[in-house]
Amino acid sequence: MKVIVSKKLNDLYKKQHKNFDYAVASALDNFDPDSFVTCFKIVKGFELDGEKCEINIGDELAERIVSDLEMDSLDGKTAEILLWIGAVLPEV
């Protein structure tokens, strides 16, 4: 699935040799499921500055995000939030 995210975020992933799918999946695996749905729903103003670019994330992961976050469909903003969290979490 293609999503539009901050180019700087994309560059950060490349620089750190992180993988979008793996980082987001790890982030989801580490969240407290009792609170993350609410937390995501209250984030309204999250926006990253700068140029945007298109990246690809796995369809399987997209389905998981939709299911775990109790969404109807995955939008670019949510994907960006998750990728931002994935970027700041240590990759193991």
Added chain:
Amino acid sequence: MENAYELALQDSVSKLDSLSLQCKGKMESWGYIDTNAIEKSASSLDAWDYCFSIAVGMAGARITTSEQLKVYLNDIHHAASGATGDYTKLQEFLGALLHHQGDAIDKLATEKHFINRAYEAADIGYHRLLWGHDILDFSANNPFKLMFDQQGVSGILQAARHLIADTTSKQGLPFPGSSYLDHVNENGKVSNYLIELAKNLSKESTGNMRNAQSIYSHMFTVRAQDIMGGGAIAGFAAMYFKIRGIQDSVRKVQFRLIAYSVAFFGEALLGAAKQGGVPYINISLAAVVFKNLTQLYYFSIKETRQLHDKTYELIAQGDELSARVAATGEDLIAYDNADAYLMELPQGQSNVDSLIEAFEGRHS
């Protein structure tokens, strides 16, 4: 009568000659002891051996600390975890071979997030240490048991695939037995002493806990990169032995010991430079260094035993010679000092004179 005396003297002299010859023969035979039966105990390494063993060890350290290789292996783990990405054909192949997703080793199907062995949320970044990855954990949390419960017999193979795949990850696989270091931390949550140790080392070296993950990964886990470094050393050493036709076991062990030690300490030094004084500890290399040290000790003990046996053999030969000497001289009169031998001559002459007188008296 004088002839008889002369004959007795000649007999004694010839016996002494014979004894002297036997002693000489025996002493010469000592010079022909089969020393090949005793392997050389001194180092058999030549200058080339020293140079190559150090070079091979440095190459091993280079492999274990290579950033490019770390990224390459980590991508294999990404591929094996089912994450999409730009992979090479080999990475795709290995990813497929080691594929693992949704395994109970990582997370039970009933759980939405990583947990620890007390079924609480696991510390972020340490889920492998806190759940299902310790092959020496003989509880229900053993990876093979978890996978058997999840997938049946095929789960055992899947557990092996999963554990091997995790060694290619950035963090690596927790070293076997680490689950026994679980403890309840100050927050009342089940954690592990290794996490505390990594955090403390990070705090001491940098003043914060930013390096804890790196310290943990390079000190307390088994990583494919570390194993590859050790494997490369073994391969290079084998090639070197073949090219130079080296057969001597002691020499081979000494060569490997130098190479592995150089790699181990080289990696530790590079790690210390990167982590503010905290060294990288390559558990795989430490294990082979220990193995080679043990082998060298074994060979040393073996040589000592051979020398011990040979010494006892020589003592037995000495005893045998001593007994033979004693037997040869049994019929010889032995005195405690030289004067007694000198006294024997006039005594013998006086005996002869008495006999002559006796004969002369009888005849007259």
